[in-house]
């Protein structure tokens with residue numbers, strides 16, 4: 001660490017050399033602002049990328065700086081009498097950095113270091129999230145009535161999610177090929193019945209019922225949502241904790257249902273409670289993600305927060321009407337137990353997965369409504 005003849009464009013004090021991720025940069029001792037000489041900014045973030053496991057699309061940050069915002073107040077640290085130019089860090093990430101078109105040096109504020117360091121990762125994540133809807137997504141939704149997901153790609157194969165789906169499908173298959181008598185026996189022993197619960201009968205049904213489904217539509221709906229949002233949650237939670245929370249939300253859903261219908265002899269089954277628990281965590285931790293929604297024939301990307309709030313509102317109305325065979329109270333029980341966990345773990349999750357925090361910050365520009 002020694003003094004050099006470069007000076008901070010704001011404080012005018014001399015800069016000192018510092019090492020960040022094995023890249024030597026010049027830092028102001030007063031405001032902690034950082035100067036990257038030509039090329040340093042690229043080697044700085046390519047090191048960040050090789051530390052994480054992401055695969056950058058283009059390694060050169062300078063080639064995808066965002067829009068130019070005109071002259072900065074700051075003078076270049078290296079060139080004499082040259083004004084820096086303000087730029088957005090990325091087209092869809094609006095942190096302002098100052099760039100010298102002469103020597104290609106970059107000045108950043110200390111609090112922008114994290115975003116600059118992760119800009120390659122941010123760039124490829126935003127490309128994924130900001131993909132527009134197209135005719136294929138349109139046909140998919142028209143035919144299936146299911147939304148499409150726009151979110152970051154997962155880093156690890158979501159084996160727990162796949163196994164849960166396989167198990168649910170397997171159980172459904174077994175129940176549908178067995179005789180009516182056997183199905184009835186399975187239902188009476190492994191589905192949740194409130195009256196039985198209070199008699200202490202079949203307590204395991206709290207767990208087993210969440211792997212059973214009453215119809216193919218019920219199964220497909222639950223499994224589809226598990227498939228699109230389970231992988232991201234498994235990625236950020238880790239396999240064990242994810243499985244534990246999934247089961248916990250399913251059990252809570254059953255308990256809430258039992259609490260509301262203490263005298264009921266009707267059995268309830270389904271993964272909905274557990275899946276609704278996942279909805280809550282997903283909407284709190286993946287604010288940047290979108291799901292598609294059909295307005296007549298127009299497919300729109302809407303924030304997951306809006307999507308699930310509307311969904312929950314429908315479930316509350318359903319629970320109040322008490323007309324249908326759908327266990328709305330179980331859905332709500334699963335959702336609110338997931339919401340509780342989502343709040344408790346939020347800081348921890350966002351700290352461990354910095355990309356999520358950066359993506360849900362206001363600097364990140366998510367494209368949604370203007371796409372046809």
Ligand SMILES: [Zn+2]
Nearest residue numbers: 008011028031
């Ligand atoms: Zn300074």
Ligand SMILES: [Zn+2]
Nearest residue numbers: 076079100103
């Ligand atoms: Zn310069």
